Amino acid sequence: MSLRPRRSVLYMPGSNARALEKARTLPCDGVILDLEDAVAPDAKVEARFRVADAVRAGGFGPRETVIRINGLDTPWGTDDLAAAAAAAPDAILLPKVQDPAQLVDVGERLSAFGVPATTSVWAMIETPIAILDIKAISAAALNPVTRLKVFVLGTNDLAKETRAALVPGRAPMMGWLMQVIAGGHAYGIDVLDGVWNAFQDQAGFAAECSQGVEMGMDGKTLIHPSQIEPCNLAFSPPAAEVEKARAIIAVFDRPENAGKGVVTLDGRMVERMHADMARRTVALADAIAART
Ligand SMILES: CC(C)(COP(=O)(O)OP(=O)(O)OC[C@H]1O[C@@H](n2cnc3c(N)ncnc32)[C@H](O)[C@@H]1OP(=O)(O)O)[C@@H](O)C(=O)NCCC(=O)NCCSC(=O)C[C@H](O)C(=O)O
Ligand SMILES: [Mg+2]
Numbered sequence: 001m002s003l004r005p006r007r008s009v010l011y012m013p014g015s016n017a018r019a020l021e022k023a024r025t026l027p028c029d030g031v032i033l034d035l036e037d038a039v040a041p042d043a044k045v046e047a048r049f050r051v052a053d054a055v056r057a058g059g060f061g062p063r064e065t066v067i068r069i070n071g072l073d074t075p076w077g078t079d080d081l082a083a084a085a086a087a088a089p090d091a092i093l094l095p096k097v098q099d100p101a102q103l104v105d106v107g108e109r110l111s112a113f114g115v116p117a118t119t120s121v122w123a124m125i126e127t128p129i130a131i132l133d134i135k136a137i138s139a140a141a142l143n144p145v146t147r148l149k150v151f152v153l154g155t156n157d158l159a160k161e162t163r164a165a166l167v168p169g170r171a172p173m174m175g176w177l178m179q180v181i182a183g184g185h186a187y188g189i190d191v192l193d194g195v196w197n198a199f200q201d202q203a204g205f206a207a208e209c210s211q212g213v214e215m216g217m218d219g220k221t222l223i224h225p226s227q228i229e230p231c232n233l234a235f236s237p238p239a240a241e242v243e244k245a246r247a248i249i250a251v252f253d254r255p256e257n258a259g260k261g262v263v264t265l266d267g268r269m270v271e272r273m274h275a276d277m278a279r280r281t282v283a284l285a286d287a288i289a290a291r292t
Pocket of ligand 1: 010011012013018019020022023034037038124126153154155156157158194195199223224225
């Protein structure tokens with residue numbers, strides 16, 4: 001099993017040359033070069049060229065490069081998609097996805113542009129309709145033309161559209177967030193948590209990272225470099241958990257347990273499903289170790 005760590009994925013405005021340059025040196029697992037909400041309308045065309053040039057220039061090392069385009073229903077979306085397709089980043093992030101047909105449309109356009117299969121599609125889930133239709137949107141991953149690999153939660157837009165408050169602990173949103181995790185993971189899609197806006201509040205950020213880990217998020221989207229290290233720490237399996245995972249795998253590898261579905265380890269029941277989970281933990285830890 002091989003996994004791509006997506007613990008920390010940092011947004012930066014596509015209009016900010018300094019941030020784009022700095023991104024090549026930061027210890028995040030991915031970067032989102034934004035053309036949408038972080039870029040003012042007057043700066044969007046210039047940002048499009050800047051971002052495409054940055055991706056083409058490369059130098060991002062193991063960091064996944066993602067371009068967030070404007071919606072195809074905006075004056076910029078179609079040209080953004082064409083420019084992103086030509087630059088061929090690791091992924092193109094579509095804002096405000098709420099219908100599987102949008103994913104098929106974009107996938108077909110990418111195929112028509114001849115974009116290599118190494119460029120996948122990520123979808124922002126940030127509207128009430130997307131939450132209500134998450135099963136259908138997730139199932140779009142079964143259609144290879146969509147290239148759908150990752151959901152990114154847009155908790156700011158979700159708060160705006162639903163009028164739910166963005167509060168520490170996120171009680172008003174918890175049901176929706178868990179629904180997206182269930183939908184995404186049912187169809188093999190990674191789910192990245194939304195951003196923590198108060199980037200100087202480190203304790204609040206750490207608490208939200210821990211909460212995301214407990215919920216089953218695969219990582220978190222970030223807005224500031226200071227959030228990267230604590231986020232990586234939170235989303236890396238702790239050494240004790242990796243050790244326990246290796247012990248679970250080892251116990252099922254013993255010849256005397258070959259035909260067994262359940263065994264006892266350190267006074268606890270362990271089933272083969274736990275061995276599957278353990279293999280995932282070890283694969284993630286190994287992929288992180290290989291990166292660092
Ligand atoms: C939030 C910021 C505007 C703060 O900027 P600033 O006050 O300039 O930060 P600092 O002075 O502390 O910066 C220190 C150095 O770090 C670099 N920096 C800062 N932010 C980034 C970044 N995101 N990526 C790369 N590098 C960054 C600065 O250049 C400084 O470097 P140096 O010159 O070496 O000292 C700013 O952080 C920012 O713009 N953040 C990203 C905002 C963004 O992209 N927002 C859009 C995505 S969020 C969203 O839309 C979510 C979703 O759609 C939803 O609905 O929820
Ligand atoms: Mg948004």
